[in-house]
Amino acid sequence: xxxxxxxxxxxxxxxxxxxxxxxxxxxxxxxxxxxxxxxxxxxxxxxxxxxxxxxxxxxxxxxxxxxxxxxxxxxxxxxxxxxxxxxxxxxxxxxxxxxxxxxxxxxxxxxxxxxxxxxxxxxxxxxxxxxxxxxxxxxxxxxxxxxxxxxxxxxxxxxxxxxxxxxxxxxxxxxxxxxxxxxxxxxxxxxxxxxxxxxxxxxxxxxxxxxxxxxxxxxxxxxxxxxxxxxxxxxxxxxxxxxxxxxxxxxxxxxxxxxxxxxxxxxxxxxxxxxxxxxxxxxxxxxxxxxxxxxxxxxxxxxxxxxxxxxxxxxxxxxxxxxxxxxxxxxxxxxxxxxxxxxxxxxxxxxxxxxxxxxxxxxxxxxxxxxxxxxxxxxxxxxxxxx
Ligand SMILES: C=CC1=C(C)c2cc3[nH]c(cc4nc(cc5[nH]c(cc1n2)c(C)c5CCC(=O)O)C(CCC(=O)O)=C4C)c(C)c3C=C
Ligand SMILES: [Fe+2]
Ligand SMILES: [Fe+2]
Numbered sequence: 001x002x003x004x005x006x007x008x009x010x011x012x013x014x015x016x017x018x019x020x021x022x023x024x025x026x027x028x029x030x031x032x033x034x035x036x037x038x039x040x041x042x043x044x045x046x047x048x049x050x051x052x053x054x055x056x057x058x059x060x061x062x063x064x065x066x067x068x069x070x071x072x073x074x075x076x077x078x079x080x081x082x083x084x085x086x087x088x089x090x091x092x093x094x095x096x097x098x099x100x101x102x103x104x105x106x107x108x109x110x111x112x113x114x115x116x117x118x119x120x121x122x123x124x125x126x127x128x129x130x131x132x133x134x135x136x137x138x139x140x141x142x143x144x145x146x147x148x149x150x151x152x153x154x155x156x157x158x159x160x161x162x163x164x165x166x167x168x169x170x171x172x173x174x175x176x177x178x179x180x181x182x183x184x185x186x187x188x189x190x191x192x193x194x195x196x197x198x199x200x201x202x203x204x205x206x207x208x209x210x211x212x213x214x215x216x217x218x219x220x221x222x223x224x225x226x227x228x229x230x231x232x233x234x235x236x237x238x239x240x241x242x243x244x245x246x247x248x249x250x251x252x253x254x255x256x257x258x259x260x261x262x263x264x265x266x267x268x269x270x271x272x273x274x275x276x277x278x279x280x281x282x283x284x285x286x287x288x289x290x291x292x293x294x295x296x297x298x299x300x301x302x303x304x305x306x307x308x309x310x311x312x313x314x315x316x317x318x319x320x321x322x323x324x325x326x327x328x329x330x331x332x333x334x335x336x337x338x339x340x341x342x343x344x345x346x347x348x349x350x351x352x353x354x355x356x357x358x359x360x361x362x363x364x365x366x367x368x369x370x371x372x373x374x375x376x377x378x379x380x381x382x383x384x385x386x387x
Contacts, residue, residue: 002118004092006085006318007108008078009124009137012098013068013275019101020058024050026100032136032335064279071102073273073305074125077314080306084315092318093117099137109144109151120156121318125272127168128213129161131206131335132198142329157326159317161209163217166224167313172267173224174309175301179265180227183297189263190230190256193218194282196270197235197244206335211245217269232256233269236286237277250289257293264290266300272310274303 014023028034028046036042061067078094085092093115097108112120122141124134138158145151162168180186195214202208218233234252235245247255256264266286268278282300290298304310321327 003116004090004119004121004322005112005115005117006081006092006094006121006123007112008074008081008094008096009105009122009126009134010070010074010096010098010273011133012101012104013070014061014101015067015071017058017061017066019067020061021050021054023101024053024057030099030136032132032139035335060276060280063284064276068101068275069279070273070275071096071098073303074098076306077125077273077311080311081314081318084311085318088315088319090319090322097137099133099140105137105140106144109141112154113150117154119322120154121321122156122158123314123317123321124159124161126270127161127163127165127272128195128210128217128270129208129333130198130210131202131208131333132210134160135208135333135335138329138332139334145329155326156328157321157324158329158332159321160327160332161213162313162317163213164220165313165317167309167316169217169220169224171304171307171309171313172221172269173226175304175307176221176225176265176267177227179299179301180229183263183265183299185263187228189265189297190232190261191222192252192256192264192266193221193231193233193269194236194249194266194286195233195245195268196237196277197248199240200243200245202335203245207333208335209333214269221267221269236281249286253286253290253295254293257290257295261295263297264295264299266298268301268303272304274305278303 012023014020025046028049029043031042034042034045034049036045074096078096082092082094085094095108095112096103097105099105122138124137126133129135138160145156176191180189183189195218198208198210203211215233218231222229222231232252234247234249236249238244238248253264266282268282271277278300287298
């Protein structure tokens, strides 16, 4: 075997407040996040949403120190993984490819080519697969493999998801147990798994396995923890007007408050690093909701970051995938080309007369929305929850 590389895939996050708007533009330009029937409308809509959402999003990043800690943590994970693999006798170079911010996936691939990597393990830092996360990064890579004859000579294997890996489950259970042990009555604490949401249509229409993998993962963590605590699973971070996976974190917190739950331990489950949704959304926004609902003790389990057992699980995944038959892009869940991802409404897809009329109307609505929002700071996009 020639030189071996591991490519860690992640979302990326704005490091400074000035990065927020272009980061959001990249995110909303992704057809796996918003898919419009006409490709040409994708960038104008991404520009519109990112311009109008930027100030609210910047305020959230300001509350966590002015930027996302995601790159620093991912770098520390990459270094720890490379060291652990070296200890196991595997000389492997670890690369980071972010989907929406530096260092972009494309840059990582350039470095991989420069280093003459012959075999590449592609490992998303998302335990569960979603079309909107790992699937989106895989699509970008698949296109590169199709277009680049040099890359086609590089052997690769994908690790689509690893939510059920025993060492990862052990690391999650360890983090939860450590927090519980600090509580006066550990068995009375209600464990609250908060997963990042996705629109319901991803699961119901596009066949995204995300919800099933989240549910199985939650049950497996509880089995590994092996304690009698009651638990709840809910979905956070809804964006936009469509239905997302339920129950929503906010509603579930209110419901638990009404049931008289006083002690809550929140476990972020879809992501392995601290980021805006843990540090701002859970620690600040959901804490307030919980306290208003009568929950007196609101604690959160830290993200895995460089937990040694977690790094061990990543190294085991890499070694196993080098020994097994490769998993290729064709084996991954792809949404259908005309799949409506968002916004969701009754719609007949294709270049029908109705589509032509509606494209014109959508463009008009978009530009009216910009003008109203810019003049008043309020408007239809605030109303539907995009801003
Ligand atoms: C597994 C985790 C994630 C899923 C699934 C996911 C889907 C998803 N996200 C958006 C919209 C936004 N996401 C944003 C930031 C963001 N998203 C995730 C993870 C998942 N997203 C993370 C870890 C982060 C934060 C990165 C960081 O800065 O630390 C944002 C920007 C922040 C904001 O303005 O709220 C948006 C917008 C959609 C629409 C979606 C599924 C379709
Ligand atoms: Fe997100
Ligand atoms: Fe969010």
